Amino acid sequence: MKRVVEGSQAVAEAVRLARVGVISAYPITPQTHIVEFLSEYCANGSLNARFMRVESEHSALAALIGTVSTGVRAFTATSGQGLALMHELLHWTSGARLPMVMAEVNRALAPGWNIWVDQTDSLAQRDTGWIQLYCENGQEVLDTILQAYRLGELVNLPVMVVLDAFFLSHTYEPVDVPDQELVDSFLPSYVPKFQLDPKDPCAFGSLVTPNVYMEMRHSIALAMDDALGCFSYVEDEFEKIFGRRYGSVEAIHCEDAEIILVTTGTVTSTSRQVVNELRAKGEKVGLMKLKLFRPFPVHDVRMTLMPAKKVAVIDRNFSFGSGGIFAQEIRAALCNAPGHPPIYGYIAGIGGRDVTTDVIKEIYRKTKNSDIPEAESVWMGLQEV
Amino acid sequence: MGEKAEIIIGDHLLIPCSRMSTLSNKTGSWRFLRPRYDEKTAPCSAACPAGEDIAMVEMLTTQGSFKEAWDTILRENPFPAVCGRVCFHPCEGRCNRGEFDEAIAIHGIERFLADTAARNEFKSSLEKRPPRKEKIAIVGAGPSGLAAAYFLTMLGYACDVFEAMPEAGGVLRWGIPEYRLPVSVLRSEIARIEAMGVRIYTGKAVSSDFLSKAQDEYHAVFMGCGHSRSRKLAIPGEDLEGLEEGISFLNAIRRGETASVHETVAVIGGGNTAVDVARSIVRLGGKAIIVYRRRREDMPAFDDEITMALEEGVEIRELLAPVRIDGTGESYTLTVRAMRVAGTDSDGRAAIEPAGEESEEIVVQKIFKAIGEEAAEEWYRPGERGGQQLTLSNSILVRQPDGVVVAYGGDLTNDVKSVVHAVASGKEAAMALDILFRKGLDAIKTELSAYVVGSGPSLSMEIYMAGPRCERNHHVVAYNEINIDYFHLSPRITQPRLLIDERKKTFGEIDLKISANLAIRETERCFNCGLCNQCDNCYLFCPDIAVCHDESKQGRHINYDYCKGCGLCVVECPRNAMILEEEGQ
Numbered sequence: 001m002k003r004v005v006e007g008s009q010a011v012a013e014a015v016r017l018a019r020v021g022v023i024s025a026y027p028i029t030p031q032t033h034i035v036e037f038l039s040e041y042c043a044n045g046s047l048n049a050r051f052m053r054v055e056s057e058h059s060a061l062a063a064l065i066g067t068v069s070t071g072v073r074a075f076t077a078t079s080g081q082g083l084a085l086m087h088e089l090l091h092w093t094s095g096a097r098l099p100m101v102m103a104e105v106n107r108a109l110a111p112g113w114n115i116w117v118d119q120t121d122s123l124a125q126r127d128t129g130w131i132q133l134y135c136e137n138g139q140e141v142l143d144t145i146l147q148a149y150r151l152g153e154l155v156n157l158p159v160m161v162v163l164d165a166f167f168l169s170h171t172y173e174p175v176d177v178p179d180q181e182l183v184d185s186f187l188p189s190y191v192p193k194f195q196l197d198p199k200d201p202c203a204f205g206s207l208v209t210p211n212v213y214m215e216m217r218h219s220i221a222l223a224m225d226d227a228l229g230c231f232s233y234v235e236d237e238f239e240k241i242f243g244r245r246y247g248s249v250e251a252i253h254c255e256d257a258e259i260i261l262v263t264t265g266t267v268t269s270t271s272r273q274v275v276n277e278l279r280a281k282g283e284k285v286g287l288m289k290l291k292l293f294r295p296f297p298v299h300d301v302r303m304t305l306m307p308a309k310k311v312a313v314i315d316r317n318f319s320f321g322s323g324g325i326f327a328q329e330i331r332a333a334l335c336n337a338p339g340h341p342p343i344y345g346y347i348a349g350i351g352g353r354d355v356t357t358d359v360i361k362e363i364y365r366k367t368k369n370s371d372i373p374e375a376e377s378v379w380m381g382l383q384e385v
Numbered sequence: 386m387g388e389k390a391e392i393i394i395g396d397h398l399l400i401p402c403s404r405m406s407t408l409s410n411k412t413g414s415w416r417f418l419r420p421r422y423d424e425k426t427a428p429c430s431a432a433c434p435a436g437e438d439i440a441m442v443e444m445l446t447t448q449g450s451f452k453e454a455w456d457t458i459l460r461e462n463p464f465p466a467v468c469g470r471v472c473f474h475p476c477e478g479r480c481n482r483g484e485f486d487e488a489i490a491i492h493g494i495e496r497f498l499a500d501t502a503a504r505n506e507f508k509s510s511l512e513k514r515p516p517r518k519e520k521i522a523i524v525g526a527g528p529s530g531l532a533a534a535y536f537l538t539m540l541g542y543a544c545d546v547f548e549a550m551p552e553a554g555g556v557l558r559w560g561i562p563e564y565r566l567p568v569s570v571l572r573s574e575i576a577r578i579e580a581m582g583v584r585i586y587t588g589k590a591v592s593s594d595f596l597s598k599a600q601d602e603y604h605a606v607f608m609g610c611g612h613s614r615s616r617k618l619a620i621p622g623e624d625l626e627g628l629e630e631g632i633s634f635l636n637a638i639r640r641g642e643t644a645s646v647h648e649t650v651a652v653i654g655g656g657n658t659a660v661d662v663a664r665s666i667v668r669l670g671g672k673a674i675i676v677y678r679r680r681r682e683d684m685p686a687f688d689d690e691i692t693m694a695l696e697e698g699v700e701i702r703e704l705l706a707p708v709r710i711d712g713t714g715e716s717y718t719l720t721v722r723a724m725r726v727a728g729t730d731s732d733g734r735a736a737i738e739p740a741g742e743e744s745e746e747i748v749v750q751k752i753f754k755a756i757g758e759e760a761a762e763e764w765y766r767p768g769e770r771g772g773q774q775l776t777l778s779n780s781i782l783v784r785q786p787d788g789v790v791v792a793y794g795g796d797l798t799n800d801v802k803s804v805v806h807a808v809a810s811g812k813e814a815a816m817a818l819d820i821l822f823r824k825g826l827d828a829i830k831t832e833l834s835a836y837v838v839g840s841g842p843s844l845s846m847e848i849y850m851a852g853p854r855c856e857r858n859h860h861v862v863a864y865n866e867i868n869i870d871y872f873h874l875s876p877r878i879t880q881p882r883l884l885i886d887e888r889k890k891t892f893g894e895i896d897l898k899i900s901a902n903l904a905i906r907e908t909e910r911c912f913n914c915g916l917c918n919q920c921d922n923c924y925l926f927c928p929d930i931a932v933c934h935d936e937s938k939q940g941r942h943i944n945y946d947y948c949k950g951c952g953l954c955v956v957e958c959p960r961n962a963m964i965l966e967e968e969g970q
Contacts, residue, residue, distance in 0.1 A: 097400050156398050193398060206403040219399035226397055 005175050007168040010138040011077065011103045011161075012037035013175075014145030016047045017183040018101075021072040024052040024063040029115045030165040031079040031105045038075075057082035061089040068098040069204060071195030073149065075100065079165065080107030080121045087125065090158075094129025094220060096205055099152035099190075101145060102130075104162045105169045106265070106316075108351040116352020117165040119265070119317035123293075123325040129220055131159040131227055132293040134264040138173040143244055144291075147234050150187050154230045155223045162293075165352065167266040178242060186241045224295040231292055248292035251304045253279060257286025259367050260305055262313040262330055264290050267348075267355045271314070274360040285364060290326065298333045305334060308341050312367040314360070315377070316349040323347075323377040344373045348380040408947075412929055416950035416968060420923075422939055423964035425858040425915030429491060431839030432479035434779070434801075434809040435462040438847065438854055439476055439491055443911035444918050446494055446904060455502040458495060459509050460847045462808050463535040463578055464528065466503065466570045469496025470896065471561055472805050473687040481914050484864040487877035489911045496896070497904040503573055512850055513581075514541040519604035519822050522547065524591050527555020528804045529795025530609030531575065532811025534583040536846055537607075540819045544583050545603070549590035555611055556796075557804065559636045562661050563892040564668070568639075593764040597787055605790040605818050609811065610765050612758035612796040618653065622710030623754070625717070631662040631755030638665055638892075646671035648750030651719050653677075653707055655684035657802075659755035660691060663699040667889055674700045676707065676747065678724055683735045693895070696885050704737070708744055710752060719747045760797060767793040775817075775829060778842035779810040782817055784826060792818060809843065816849055853938070862914035862961045871922075871959035878907045917962040923954035 005013065011034045015023070023042070025035045041047035054060045057078050064074045078086065083104055093100065108118035122132060133148060135141045141163050148159035163169055196202070208216060231248060239245040253275055254260055263271045268289040278285045288304050290297075305311050311334075315324025322328060327345035334340035344367045349355035359380055366378065427440035438457050445454035458465040472492060480488035501507075521537050523530045526548035534544040552558055554571050579585060591610075599606050615630035617623065631652060637643050646669040652659045655677035663673035675694070677684060680703045684691055695701065705721040712718055723740040730736040760766055767781040768774055775782040780794040794810025796802045813833070820832045834841070836849045839861040847854040881897040882888075888895055899907075919940050924932040931948035934941050943954075955965040 095400075097398055194400070194402070201404070203403045203407070204400060206401045208401045212399075212401075216399045216401070219397045222397035 001179075002174050002176050004172050005138060005177070006033060006170060006172050007138045007141055007163060008033035008105075008170065009037050010142040010175050011145055011163070012041065013177050014142045015075045015101075016041050017178065017180060018073065018075075018146060018149050018187055019184075019189070020047070020049050020075045022050045022052065022064065022067040022074040023076065024054055024060045024067065024074070025076045025078065026054055026057045026060045026082060028057070028079045028082040028107075030107055030169045031077045031082070031103070033169065034077045034103055034105070057085040058089060061086045061093065064100055065089060065093055065096060065098060068100050069096070069196045071190070071192035073100075073190040075102070077103040077105070079105040080109055080115075083121050083125060084109065087128070090125055090128035090130060092205075093158045095216075097156040097220070097223075098158060099149070099156055100158045101148045101152060102158065102160050103145065104160045105165050106162060107165045114351045115165065117167055117265075117316065117349070118351050119162070119315075119325070120319075122160060122162045123317050123319075125160070126294055126325070129157065129224070130294060131157055131224075132162060133159065134162045134291055134293060135168065136266060136268045136289065137168065138171070138175040139244070140246060141168065142175055142177065143238065143242065143246070146183060146187055147231075147238055149190075150234045150237070151227060151231055153190055154234070155227045156193060157220070157223055157227060162265070164265045182241055186238060228292075228295050228297060246291050247300070248297035249300045249304055250289040250291065252287040252289070254286035254288060254304050254308070256284060257307075258284040258309040259364060260286040260288050260308040260311050261360070261364065262288045262290060262305075262311060262326065264293070264326060265316065267314055267316060267360075270355060270357055271360050274357050274364070277357070278361070278364060283364070293329070296329055296333060301330060301333045302337050305330070306337060306340060310344060310367050311341050312344040312346060312363055314346050314348055314355070314363060316355070318347055318350065318377070327377065342373060344370075345375075345377040346380055347377050353381070411946050412949040413931070413944075413946045416945070416948060418950035418952055418965050419945070419968050420943060420948065420950065420952060420955045420963055420965050422917060422943075422962060423858050424856065424917060424962050425860045425862050426839040427914035427916070428479040428481055428839070428861050428863075429476035429489075429914075431843060431861050433476045433838075434803070434805045434843055435468075435812065436809075436838040436843035436845040437461045437476075438845070440911065440913050440916045441854075442498070443489060443491070443494060443908040444913045444916055446498065446908040447911070447918075449901075449905065451498055451501045451901070452505075452507050455498045455507060456509055456511065458498065459511055460852065461812070461845060462805070463532055464574050464804065464808060465495050466499035466574050467528070467557055467566060468805055468808070469493070469499045470566050470570065470894075471557075473689070473803055481862065481864040481867055481912055482910060485867075485869060485872060486874045490878050490880065490907050493878065493880050493896075493899055494904055494908055497899050497901075499570075500898055501901070503570075509577065511539060512852065513539055514850070516543070517541040517822070520545070520602065521605050521607060521818065522595075522599050522603040523607040523609060524595070525555060525608070525610035525795070526553035526575075526585050526587070527609055527611045527795060528557055528807035529611070529810040530555070530607060531578055531583075532808040533607040533609060533792070533794060533814050534811070535578050535581065536812050536815030537818065538581045538583055539846065539850070540815060542818075546583060546585040547589045547591050548585060548587045551588050553585045553587055555609075559639050560632060560658070560661070562635060562638065562665055564664070564888070564895050565661075567894050593762065596764070596770065596785065596789060596791055600787070600789045604822070605792065607811070607814055607818075608765060608767075608791055608793045608797060609795040609807070610761070610797065612760055612802065614759055614761040615754055616757045616759050618707060618754055618756060620707055620709050622712075625710055625712060627712075627714045627717070628710065628752050628754065631658045631753040632758055634662055634753055635665065643669065645669050646751070648672070649674065650751040650753065651676050651717075651747055651749040652753045652755055653719075654755035654757065655679065655686060656755065656757055657686045657690060658758065659753075660684075660686040660694050660699075662753050662755050664690075664694050664697055665892075667697050667699060668892055671751075672698070672700075674702055674747065674749065676702050676705050676719065676721060678704070678706045679735050679737055680704060680726065693888075697889050702747070704740070705745070706737070706739070715750070717749055717752050719749060719752060721745050721747060758796070765797055767791075767798065773826070775826060777813050777817060777830070777833065779806060780814040780817065782814070782821070782826070782829070790818070790821060812846055813844055816844060816846070858915070858964075860915075866961040867912050867914065868957065868959045872912065875910055877910070878903050913960050915961055918960070920959060922957045922959060923963065926953045926957045928953065
């Protein structure tokens with residue numbers, strides 16, 4: 001049924017429909033509405049889950065590690081500093097091969113304190129072994145949470161579903177909230193491959209010597225590789241029931257494009273409008289939306305971007321001393337492909353600043369008018385300070 | 386590690402899994418500090434002259450074990466119903482909880498337990514030693530004499546109590562007013578003492594030659610005949626007709642002889658007798674003025690009693706020393722001189738001196754003298770007849786020249802004239818006589834020092850009789866040894882009382898009963914300083930699961946194979962019932 005819901009509620013509705021057994025979270029703006037909705041669902045009985053109030057994000061994730069070890073489907077959500085505090089346990093979750101889903105509402109890191117959108121928090125966790133999926137709108141958020149459970153449980157890895165602060169978390173949009181039976185047919189009950197069981201006592205996570213640690217890490221790498229194919233399979237299954245799919249990347253007008261913009265999150269929606277406007281004026285511009293970031297869909301990215309003459313990546317994040325993180329990843333994906341197009345990196349919208357159609361058009365113009373990138377990262381709209 | 390990691394293998398799923406018990410890793414070998422359970426002494430119990438095991442009483446009350454809590458009091462004090470009403474509760478002044486928010490209402494809980502025992506007709510289950518051949522004569526059935534008889538009976542001695550008045554109780558029966566201590570309450574406590582086998586002969590005054598004649602029948606005598614004669618004012622007019630002694634007035638009221646009073650009455654003195662007289666006058670319809678030489682804060686009367694007297698309309702004129710009394714049977718003029726404080730006297734109270742030459746005349750219709758009491762007969766005092774004398778904390782033992790051993794206690798020996806000090810006398814004398822018969826006079830002092838509560842001087846009969854309390858460490862738990870993180874602020878119960886207007890009209894008991902619900906809630910506030918109340922924090926916090934539940938009295942023990950001596954249990958014990966010691970000590 002179509003309902004007008006806030007992005008945060010789209011997350012909460014999906015968690016309810018996924019029949020999650022345990023929620024453990026610590027409130028932080030802009031994630032707060034998600035856990036507020038969920039605590040209400042738990043209180044009014046519409047979700048039969050244990051809601052754990054904990055004293056920090058570190059504890060929130062630690063509690064879920066214990067929970068999921070007993071074979072329960074679980075959920076948490078956080079933002080910015082909260083995610084940073086979870087860092088140690090992010091590694092633990094994937095190392096322990098515990099599937100769970102986290103909604104990560106992108107928020108700029110302090111100082112100075114800033115509650116607005118910035119992707120540096122989630123991208124700083126790219127090496128923790130979590131699958132990362134970036135969303136553009138409320139419907140995609142709801143659908144991706146459901147897909148994330150299916151995917152994570154297939155490959156025994158945790159999944160982070162990432163959405164923009166406010167532009168997505170606090171924006172009301174029409175969202176199709178599916179019936180429980182339909183969701184149940186897509187997402188059956190969680191059957192753990194291993195679990196703590198008092199009837200068969202054992203301990204997980206014990207000391208591992210060099211003669212086997214490497215193999216264990218390799219198995220995570222292989223599982224991440226599996227996740228690429230599994231994501232496609234999950235999307236197939238999802239599409240059969242709900243009629244929607246997103247792809248690890250989405251290519252818009254890329255077939256004949258000379259310049260392809262690469263975006264993530266809500267900037268994609270604005271870029272769609274810009275691309276349509278520029279196309280109407282005869283510009284050969286395309287747009288690639290990156291949804292799946294870990295595992296990185298190298299093949300899909302190459303297939304989409306290789307035909308272009310130039311690629312312009314818009315990063316709402318920054319790795320100090322290096323550059324925009326998505327641009328780095330795109331460069332890495334293309335560098336071993338002979339004849340790949342040059343990658344133009346643009347930094348825009350840091351700390352919640354608007355990325356307007358004018359900003360995107362300026363990016364396009366700059367890319368079109370320079371034969372080679374003027375810098376590894378070009379900061380857009382910097383004011384005199 | 387001598388342990389092969391088992392591995393779960395699935396599709397690209399490789400994780401370590403151990404099915405081997407961690408019990409193979411005896412972490413106890415890392416330990417250089419050793420925690421152990423070590424119950425200590427609560428400050429309230431050390432402050433109680435009777436040495437009552439108060440922290441244990443509160444703990445048992447919290448658990449709803451009212452009978453056991455009452456028995457715990459009875460091991461140290463035969464008068465919970467009396468002390469729960471008239472004791473000045475020094476325990477509460479030392480309560481560690483007082484430093485956190487407000488002291489536990491120990492006094493009110495004692496009364497609650499006694500009332501509950503009476504209502505449910507509990508029969509006390511006290512340990513009693515096998516009978517001994519020695520018989521003890523006790524002179525005076527007041528609180529010290531009855532306490533001596535009670536504890537001596539516990540220790541196996543046959544006791545005969547001789548009481549001059551027609552009924553037992555002493556000051557409890559004839560001095561303290563009904564509104565503080567109903568006679569029915571006293572009678573039931575005395576009946577319980579008699580039921581133990583104590584014989585009380587009332588209406589049997591004892592003469593001075595008794596102390597010599599007693600040896601024909603008795604092996605020792607306890608003198609607990611109290612102070613019943615008013616002290617003299619030593620001022621002109623003191624012996625005018627119509628001037629009364631406060632203690633006789635109270636006595637007459639308790640005999641049921643007093644008519645109403647409609648006049649303004651002066652009461653000279655500042656002790657409990659003076660306050661009791663003044664408050665009784667209010668109840669009989671009169672107006673009472675207490676005239677006292679020192680300041681209100683110097684009055685030896687218990688503070689609560691003074692406060693309630695003021696509430697009831699008693700006037701206190703302080704720093705006024707009586708100089709002379711004039712008058713007829715109708716009206717008296719009390720001439721007083723204003724005094725001022727001039728340093729401190731030898732017993733720590735404010736010293737006073739005349740503030741000037743001026744005097745004031747207070748005109749009243751009646752005057753009561755209540756400046757304190759003394760022994761009614763010279764021979765009641767210890768040492769009057771010579772002999773070897775042993776002075777203890779609350780009693781004096783004398784081996785007379787004729788060989789008879791006489792123990793003196795209660796008001797005859799105590800600086801503080803209180804019921805609980807009288808109980809302390811009776812207990813101390815009982816222990817001292819027992820040691821005398823078993824080991825001789827010289828052993829008494831050293832022996833007694835082993836049975837003190839904390840650092841003394843309170844003595845514990847439970848420790849003396851080798852009960853579980855003798856395992857208690859004598860260290861008195863200080864406030865900073867309590868882990869206050871485990872307690873939250875909560876107000877002390879308010880003792881329900883008759884309304885002031887009701888109090889002024891009746892001799893009915895002022896303090897009303899509290900419900901079991903309130904009592905439990907109040908005792909839940911108790912830190913239980915030094916005692917294990919099975920809160921299980923040690924068990925919950927032990928990172929090595931080395932605290933193991935068992936069937937012992939402690940309910941748990943530490944498995945030193947695995948305890949690595951981190952000390953978490955000791956730190957997290959809210960009430961200092963554990964200790965951490967260096968290994969090998």
